[in-house]
Amino acid sequence: QLGRSLLDLSSFLPALSRPANHSRIFHAVMFDAGSTGTRIHVYTFIQGDSEPLPVLDNEMFHSVKPGLSAYADAPEVAGHTVRMLLKVAKKTVPRVDWKRTPLVLRATAGLRLLPAERAQALLDQIQLVFDESPFFVPDDGVSIMNGTDEGILAWVSLNFLTGHLKAQSKKTVGILDLGGGSTQITFLPTVRKTIEDAPAADFVARLDFLNTTFELYSHSYLGSGIMAARLSTLGALTTDESEWRVFRSSCLPGKFRDEWSFGGLVYRVSGEPGGPEGYKPCYQEVLKAVKGIIHQPYQLESGGVFYAFSYYYDRAVDAGLIDGLTGGTVQVRDFRKRAKEVCSDMTKNPPASPFLCMDLTYITCLLKDGFGFKDSAALQLTKKVNNVEASWALGAALDRFHELKIH
Numbered sequence: 001q002l003g004r005s006l007l008d009l010s011s012f013l014p015a016l017s018r019p020a021n022h023s024r025i026f027h028a029v030m031f032d033a034g035s036t037g038t039r040i041h042v043y044t045f046i047q048g049d050s051e052p053l054p055v056l057d058n059e060m061f062h063s064v065k066p067g068l069s070a071y072a073d074a075p076e077v078a079g080h081t082v083r084m085l086l087k088v089a090k091k092t093v094p095r096v097d098w099k100r101t102p103l104v105l106r107a108t109a110g111l112r113l114l115p116a117e118r119a120q121a122l123l124d125q126i127q128l129v130f131d132e133s134p135f136f137v138p139d140d141g142v143s144i145m146n147g148t149d150e151g152i153l154a155w156v157s158l159n160f161l162t163g164h165l166k167a168q169s170k171k172t173v174g175i176l177d178l179g180g181g182s183t184q185i186t187f188l189p190t191v192r193k194t195i196e197d198a199p200a201a202d203f204v205a206r207l208d209f210l211n212t213t214f215e216l217y218s219h220s221y222l223g224s225g226i227m228a229a230r231l232s233t234l235g236a237l238t239t240d241e242s243e244w245r246v247f248r249s250s251c252l253p254g255k256f257r258d259e260w261s262f263g264g265l266v267y268r269v270s271g272e273p274g275g276p277e278g279y280k281p282c283y284q285e286v287l288k289a290v291k292g293i294i295h296q297p298y299q300l301e302s303g304g305v306f307y308a309f310s311y312y313y314d315r316a317v318d319a320g321l322i323d324g325l326t327g328g329t330v331q332v333r334d335f336r337k338r339a340k341e342v343c344s345d346m347t348k349n350p351p352a353s354p355f356l357c358m359d360l361t362y363i364t365c366l367l368k369d370g371f372g373f374k375d376s377a378a379l380q381l382t383k384k385v386n387n388v389e390a391s392w393a394l395g396a397a398l399d400r401f402h403e404l405k406i407h
């Protein structure tokens with residue numbers, strides 16, 4: 001399987017992009033249409049003759065907010081967003097290579113949460129923009145990715161970037177991805193019971209890659225991303241009263257009152273004036289978004305560490321737990337301690353974002369009561385590895401050339 005796809009690839013690449021040593025340079029353009037933003041990744045790979053995996057030479061990355069679902073009523077604006085981002089690809093990929101450089105867009109939770117016909121209208125618009133571009137658009141170029149693939153491909157990305165996919169490497173790392181609409185956990189269990197105890201559907205996936213089959217514990221929770229969790233905490237997830245109601249929470253500063261939008265809808269939100277405020281009542285509120293929803297793996301062990309990125313990273317930066325450029329290791333108890341501090345005197349000491357108490361409390365609750373991490377569990381908070389974004393997008397680009405089989 002692997003041998004064949006490499007063969008296909010070499011006949012597909014032009015003589016022009018073959019330097020004297022016969023290593024081949026190729027590119028892949030991957031769009032991540034997330035619930036809170038759209039991002040373009042332009043990867044440049046170098047494929048050696050004797051190595052099964054290419055070397056990632058460079059990534060160009062650009063992102064815009066909000067996500068495409070904010071334009072559900074105006075799909076042409078979504079198309080325009082993608083057209084603007086495509087300029088990055090044109091600048092990065094040499095003109096002679098445009099025709100053979102694949103252009104792919106995968107949408108995640110934002111579009112999964114929209115009614116099917118509204119999501120399709122957005123995808124149709126993007127397909128038009130892709131079709132008029134000078135790049136190579138594969139048949140399945142524009143689609144909504146399923147949650148399992150999202151988790152597995154992020155696992156492939158992080159293990160590729162940290163050098164754990166090499167044949168001699170016995171260890172792998174687990175991943176924790178917290179998006180706006182969904183959250184993913186994926187790791188290679190070392191104890192058989194973790195696989196046996198997992199719920200029957202959608203928690204175990206097999207990945208065939210480089211002559212190995214990895215049996216992974218992996219799940220994507222739709223509606224448990226940080227923004228969707230704000231909605232559940234506020235009681236605004238399943239209501240049709242969102243137009244006029246004010247949604248209150250003890251996780252927000254008592255006197256705070258504002259409008260907040262997610263997925264194209266606007267919500268009026270406020271604290272509990274004169275009511276309870278702070279970590280304890282807030283924890284009880286966010287628990288509603290976790291209890292009975294998140295499955296605890298039998299053993300949270302991947303033989304290595306867990307890499308946590310996306311909103312885990314952003315909120316750890318906002319909370320001052322890590323440096324915004326370098327990231328670092330944080331224990332679950334650090335999130336809890338900071339959540340308590342931020343929530344304790346929001347009125348006297350307003351946090352930079354009114355939602356910081358809610359978000360940090362949710363992250364603490366998700367890690368502890370949700371996945372069952374111990375207080376002392378250490379997470380490797382990461383935005384980039386060797387200057388490359390920690391995201392499923394790289395795994396999805398590798399998938400195009402190596403036909404990883406996920407089943």
Ligand SMILES: O=c1ccn([C@@H]2O[C@H](COP(=O)(O)OP(=O)(O)O)[C@@H](O)[C@H]2O)c(=O)[nH]1
Nearest residue numbers: 034035036109179180181182310311389391
């Ligand atoms: O290449 C990327 C892709 C995403 N993100 C972060 O991941 C989160 C976005 O999640 P998204 O909106 O994609 O949510 P989803 O739709 O997956 O639930 C935000 O913190 C982004 O800053 C990032 O840092 N780099």
